[in-house]
Amino acid sequence: MKPAVCVLGLAARHGRLLLVAGLLTGLLLPALAQAMRPWLPELVAGLMFVAALRIGPRQALGAVRELPAVVGLVLVYQLALPLALAGAFWAAGLGGTAVATALVLMTAASPISGAPNLAVLTGGDPAPALRLLIVATVLLPLTVLPVFLVAEGLGGAGAVLAAAGRLLMVILLAASAAFALRHLALKAPQPPTIAALDGLSALAMSIVVIGLMSEAGPTLVARPAEFAGWLALACTANLGAQVAAALLLKRTRFDDQRIGLSIAAGNRNIALFLVALPPEITTPLLVFIGCYQVPMYLTPLILRRFHA
Template identity: 30%
Template sequence: MGNAASRVLAWSARQGGVLLGAGVFLGVLLPPLAQLFRPVIAPAIIGLMTLVLLRVDIPAAIGHLRRPGRLCVIVAFHALVCPVIAWAVVDTLGLDAGIAAGVVIFATGGAATSGAAFARMVGLDPELSLIATLVTTILVPLTAPPMVYGLIGVDLAISLQAFAGRLVLVVGLPLLLSMVMRRVIGEVRLAPHGPAVDGAVVWLVIIYGIGVMDGLAARLLVDPWWVAQALVAAVVADFGLNLITTLVLAPFGWREAASAGMLSGNRNMALYLAVLPAAADPRLALFFAVCQFPLFLSPFLLRPVYRWARRLVHTAQR
């Protein structure tokens, strides 16, 4: 990798929160760009996951796997408890039916593919985030349909065959590619390029974020009030689930609880967009696009919060 490119990518990693926050608005402000990037969403996710796996600390990841009880609690809270919390809130508030359904379905999603990268960006635990992301993503076809049907009576009708194919693309292929790259390049030669890899991750997430905004600008012009309501609901769902999860799992330790919280707030809607049946409410896809705003803004907004919380915890432990 050229020195100039490495420096630019390393700078991108350091400014990741700002770049992500700005990038998410480009897809709305520049609809042709969103339309252009829409077809490359899948390749961007594959590249993103491959680079995230390249950056994982294998011994640290194995250390988390040696504590299966904690991992099971994190996954169960993410996949089973969070949807119930979301349903209880929207049922009490009496939101627009499309938005209410979107919030509950959002809360059943696996953790965002970018979870480990975001955790590294804000000083949390990327290895725990990666493992929880993989597990919650794999479990979605088993947990999400019954949860959604039981809570709001909506049949997601997710094709297990389509979902399995999608998982092979976004999990299996990146895992294979990262293993081959580790073997061919070697850990010693990979290590100095870590910041550049993190920067490449930032740009791949931006490309995904722009592409997923395709169609949102048109809906904003037609029904700005609905989009505004959806945005408020998405922000509250994201940061609300983050906060609740962090507080409930605090006995695991601040860093672990905050990592789990960020995963609970930032959910993977790309998988749903790919496998939702044609008969699904079209507002769901738009709501999932709106959910990208709090997701992309979370590193920028939460990094100072986590820095403050870390200082507070360290002071209390002295």
């Protein structure tokens, strides 16, 4: 077995520790996180490439064909919910504030690419989270447009269309490149190769999270009360969405899939909007995005007993 495959397989076995290590590195080494911050759009696009490489075109297309009912769940997760939040913030006179923008973008995002891995670490079946991830990512350019148009503070129609176009381009390029490589070099990957891809995904997530913590660490040192507020909001939004989804999916057709589907409900790829929206919109949200990684990476530790 090739050394690289062995090393990546080892990374897969210790993926949870790698994620926590990346989280702590981003908090404790703010200079490194700041240095990585300009590269966040490219890092996020690379993470999408790794996720698409792990899934492969056959499994992606097969999941869409076999589970069209998941589309309805995706429309609830990333269209109905953010539109309802945008309307509520508008009615309360809070539209366009940093908190409103953060929560609307969070709920408008597709699940993180690591949602299936989190499902495994939490004691659930990864397949439902994988299916939801695929369908949600495919539909994201369509579901995000009405949210961008309704939500305040995201720019006019021209900016919305441009952002949606950039988002679609990133998704298509990352998926196309990954699927092409999978077809040319990894047509039938064996278990050690799959484990190596899981390890590569864990490594990629642990690297990306360092840059995502670029504002969280300095805010923790300079303004601890503000950091605590953003962390409380992030934990409430993430873990609250997971618990609510798990309870609402009980005794539905998704009852036996609710662990993976609830994890996907709370752990959204809000960082993907870093490649679609201008810095003047995303920069004020970097503290929230950094804090949001904390409940995300600690989901298996916090909610495993709840699901059990």
